[in-house]
Amino acid sequence: MIFKKRFYNSPLFLVITFVVSVAMMFFISGITFKHISSLNKTREAVLHSYEVTLEIEKLFTSVKDLEIERRNFLLTGDNNLVEKLNKSKLGIVKSINSINDLVVDNKIQTDHIVKIRHLCTSKFAIVNKAIIDVEKFKKDRELLRNNLLQGKLIMDSIQIHVDQMIALEDQLLKKRHEADQEIQSYTPLFIYLTLLVTLTLIVLSFIGFIKSYQSLKSTHEQLLLSNESNRLGEFIGNYGNWSCNLDKNEWYFSANLYTILGVDPNFVKPNFENLLHYIHPDDKERVKEVVAEYQNKTSIPDITYRIVTPDRTVKHVRSAGKMITTETGSRLIVGSTIDVTQDHLKNDELEQQNRELENSNRELSAFNYVASHDLQEPLRKIQTFISRLEDKEKDELSENGLQYLDRIKVAAGRMRALIDDLLQFSRANKSEQVFELTDLNVLMENALSELNQAVEEKQATLDITPLPKLSVIPFQIQQLFINIIGNSLKYAKTDTPPVITITSEIVKKLNPVKNTTETFHRLVFKDNGIGFEPEFNTKVFELFNRLHSREEYSGTGIGLAICKKIVENHKGSIQAHGILNEGVEIEILLPV
Template sequence: MEHIQLHKSPLFLKIIFIISVAIIFFIGAITFKHITVLKKSSTWIAQSYEVNIELERLLSYVKDAETGQRGYLLSKDKNFLTPYYSSKQRIKKSYKRVAELTSNSRTQQRNLKRLQYLISRRLNFLSKTLYLVEQEVNDEKALAENSTIGKLAMDSIRTEIEGMIVTQKSLLRYRQQDYNSTMNYTPLLIYLTLLITLILITIAFIKMNKDLVLLRNTINTLSVAIEVNKLSEIIGNFGSWQLNLETGKYTFSDNQYRLLGCEPQSFEAGREEYAKFIHPDDKELLDKNTKNILTHNDLHPFTYRIIRKDGEVRYLKGTGEVVTFSSDNKIFIGTTRDITSDIDDKILTEERNRELESNNKELSAFNYIASHDLQEPLRKIETFISRLITKDFNNLSPSGQQYVSNIQKSTNRMRVLIDDLLQFSRTNRTEKNFEETDLNTLLENAKQDLAQTIEDTNAIIKINNLPVLDVIPFQIQQLFINLIGNSLKYHRQGIPPIVEITYAEVISNEEEFLPDTYHNYHKINITDNGIGFEQKYAKNIFVLFNRLHNKNEYKGTGIGLAICKKIVENHKGFIFAKGQTGVGSEFTVYLPVE
């Protein structure tokens, strides 16, 4: 599995995004909380100020009632009683407001109950004094006592209100401290969270910027790849198509249209439209091979015919398979190649194979004729000539004897020619059965076949140790027979032939005549001290029936070296010749190292 670093994966951006959103929500929650606290603190401060004002107002209303009563007592003018009566309602309303504002303070609620008692007591004494005056009860002692008790009640009210104001100021101070504390660490917290968010967003921005650069490069690379693919389809004479297995929608490449003889994207890609170009005889084949795409998820290669827009019949080969993307979206991708030229080449090859088979049959017939029909009359001629020489040769005239001798020589040459042709034919037709063989053994067998000639010419054969190779044994033995026999045949008169055979393993680029491929080869050299030849004929001597000397000078048919060349080619090797007139010749055989 390919290892993907976290910071390079799309998951990293998702994590950064989620963390950033979470931090923003966290900042929002903290900010909302602190704004709520600040709002509540502000409300509490405003309430504290309003409570103090309302308490002072409540005290003022009580004083108004007391002042109105005192004015009436002094002047007996009932107009002074107006503040007295109206102050009761105001006191009640003010008291209710204070009760509402201090509803969340148990201490102030307790203080407020005592204040209510004191105010009620003070108003009762005011009412009692007013009643005594209105009834004209001149009880100085009672009036004085009411005035004294009323004064004490008023002092108690004043003291209680002052206490409540002090309590409210203390509560206000506590709330002010709480407000200041909240204000002190709120900016720091918000700053830190914003800083962290900014860092994360910066990291995400850098990552996205790198991804955008990478995306641009990838898009450019893909654009080039798409163009290369389009050119490849044109050069390779194939097209491609896609089938979305989820939506059932087809997509054809431009060259897929060209294979049909149409302009790119000239019709909507689809099975029905494509089927219009299928050869009628191959529609059933196409349906059979494509009906299992959805179940088998692949399309085995098969060949079918189409009729192009211009009416030309072409052979196409289709194949494909399902590709699953990361989004679990399955796409069937197929290719279609025009193999008409391959089919034509195959037909041409089959025709040529038939011709070759016919030629081989003719060659076999020729070999049969050469080995039977031609040799039969030749054997009869040889028999009759032999009998003529035995019985009637002396009865012939000198010219007749010369004619008989010429006929005998010609039949012998004919015999050698037929044998050589059969040998060359067998070299071409024999199955190439390679075996691991010791070349020294094959060389010894060749010497045995040439023993009489070696003895007649007093030849010296010098042999280097040869390797064990994977070869066709009888062909390599024939190669040695022909090359050594050639050296013995073309020796210089009066000089015993010396044939030297050496071996080495070489590299092709170090040899003069081999291709520069750095391959290893087995190199076998056969040199002699014979009559040699001119180097300009080095290639001609391997041509069938080619002779460098007159047939009256040296026996031969010009087939032996052609057989050598064919044997070396059967082993995927090379053979070269070098010669110098009057000095000798050198034949070099290269066999590849497996």
């Protein structure tokens, strides 16, 4: 007895009891689960039989409705019945597909539904014929009677298959119902076990609740962090969020939206009427129109308007939103409003600067053009008098006088070249130019014709590959060729005849402005002249920039500046690559 008492009170007994209890719980739970599964399967089988029978009866009802509507149509010729006939056909097809899905594992029933589908197809053909030939049926009663008879025969055939299918389902239903009753008879035996399983589920649910609570707590903390981040983002980005429940007409304004409006959220209720109070009078109607269209749109386009804060400060804001529908069917609009006052002021300032720059450019171009033309007249007189002095008074001049006359003549020539270059630069700056599809080979021939004397004097060799046809401003591209080839002739080596190579090819290059790869025509002018240091690759295109003195080489320092302007007018780019004592390579990219 003492041994038994000690055994029952010992930890070993508790361990054995716990292990046995757990083992029995799992065993009973397994039996219960199996029982419930079997019960569910039998009930599902019974419900399946009911569902199949119901669908079969529904199908036959639809077929009968189709036959009735067909007869009514044949008798009345009412075109309104055509739509009903088409709907009935669609309903029949849907029912056949549903039954086919339900009996896919029953070969006998599947065979029946295949035959019914074939019969229904024939039935549809008769209905379609009735719709098409209704006028013939009205005139020919025998034809009408044959059509009705065909429909009846098909109906009888369908009914035979339907009856066979229902009979088969009744047999299956009886067997499944018997199996269900048999399993249900054992159900009371498992009530106690179910209680144990319920207790287990409660424990598991409690554990799940604890885990869910911990997850909810974590989510809540993340939501708080997200809200704080959103508030900080609103403050830094100077924007506010808002939302509206269209069904309940409930609005929400974020704290920073109140800040943008310059009002205290404790004294202004979030709604459209209060928001409208702060909108500039000239913008109210436009904002009302946009808000009125909210219900008919899934996204609300950007709208920029002005608001007037209580301290009479005018702000420019931009709002945008999006329509969403919740799982419960509520329609919400969520959106943001950003203060763009500074951007608006900067845009106004930039537009003013652009207008001033355009006016300045127009004035500068006009001044350049007029000044160049006005300078030509006195220069022409100076050159005329120089010519007369040389012709009539040259013998009367002293040696110093002749030297002065030569200097005047050279200076006048430089002035003539400068004025001509200024005129060319002015023409290149004009925006009203006409682009024409032009063969660049023709422009090259014209340029070489003007440079023919210099080419012969320098004994230059030109190697030119065929050039493309492009949409260009012809006289500007011709001037571009003249200036580049003229520079190659001018800056040739004294002891080496110039060799000028001109090539053309199509290349793909990255457009740094659009950040996209585009196709260009690449023209390369390469010579073997005196060249220049690489540090001057960009400086040579600056206006009035010269790398050599006038005593060494004539010129005004405008030629390559004109070339750069011409290429920019054609949305292209130009680069120079010089190597001292080896030559220069000019690369031009013109868009295709």
